[in-house]
Amino acid sequence: MSTSNGFGPPPPPYSFVGSSRLSPPQSVCTSPPAYHAGLSLGYGGSSPSQLPNPLLSGGFPGVLQNIRPPVQQPPSMTTDDQFLYQNEATAVQRPELELRPEDVVVPIMGMIGAGKSTFVSLFADCQNAALGHKLKGSTRDVEVYPYQVDRKTRVLLVDTPGFTGTNRSDINTLRSVANFFCLTFSNNVKTAGVIYLHDITAKRMDGAAKRNLRMLRKLCGATNLSKVIMTTNKWGNLGEFHDGVSREKQLRDCYWRSMLSRGSTAMRHTGSRRSAEQIVKALLHKRQPIVLDIQREMVLYNQQLSNTAAGRELYADMEMEKQRYAGELVALGQEFDEALRQKDSEYGRALRGTKTQLQEKIKLLEERMRALRMDFHRLKPETNERELGRKKKNFGRTALGIGVGAILGLTTGIFI
Incomplete structure (x- = not known):
């Protein structure tokens, strides 16, 4: 599959994962400041005055280094075992992803099995994502898929792990998601908004589905709900189409009502690449980038993760x-x-x-x-490091060169 805009297929996904038992490449420093990990910062590109759309202005070109490919899980593993198994996998390097000033981030959120990996794989030339068709799913870490919208704009689609309703695995999920959002914000990578996927074939809203909705609201914040697209997925898997219409109405009238009243948009994903592109572009047309509440709380207000919403x-x-x-x-x-x-x-x-x-x-x-x-208490010194680094970039114009070893220390040395 090639991209529809003629820029060729995007490179494979890039992961913000690692294990304390993995050894980083010998050429990479293993103890850089937290939350500047994985980004070699520099300056260049178009100035903000040349880019009228705020989503296309500013930013820092750099490098995101992949740690490992998606890992095929044994079917008998529990959700928690899958998370641990993936983090024990041997690290394999993939091509680097160089950040550009015009890059924007679009997180894809939703519960496990909602079709997040399938959605982002529509923008890839080959099926590099581990498809999450089962309840337990296979995507347990944050992975990034670049998608070239036009000559200026490249979207970084972020495949995030879903909350399962199981406390142990949800702690791991919150760590991973908060970690990634703080990393991107600390390095001036913009967030266009959030695409939330919901499986329309699900007959009821169980505890895990409700928890994903609550966590979505808390991570984003009420002021950012107008930049959230609530997307129903898997319409082609319905036995009777009218069942999906009925469930969609229930979502709009009940579970999504408060979000839609605050500006969120409801859309259907038919499963095609064209449908996925329309959803992404609908988010980009909202133009103004957002600062998620989790980013504001941890990076700007220097709060511990336990004190965030x-x-x-x-x-x-x-x-x-x-x-x-x-x-x-x-x-x-x-x-x-x-x-x-x-x-x-x-x-x-x-x-x-x-x-x-x-x-x-x-x-x-x-x-x-x-x-x-x-x-969460152990995060306190790290938030101070993030804010210090942010001030250096904004006022001292200090370029930081950070490697893969930083991500290995960040995602596991602190949290696991």
């Missing part, structure tokens, strides 16, 4: 789940007392086993909540 949302979900388990434990205790009065030893043994399981779930949640606070 997205971090508080995830922590609150875990607290609610803990309270639910505690309530079940209280009710179970009452049933156990009744079994003792009735001298029903068999039922009492069954209740005792259930009690042990609930206590283990509560203990596991408490451990994850503590780990969440500890991991």
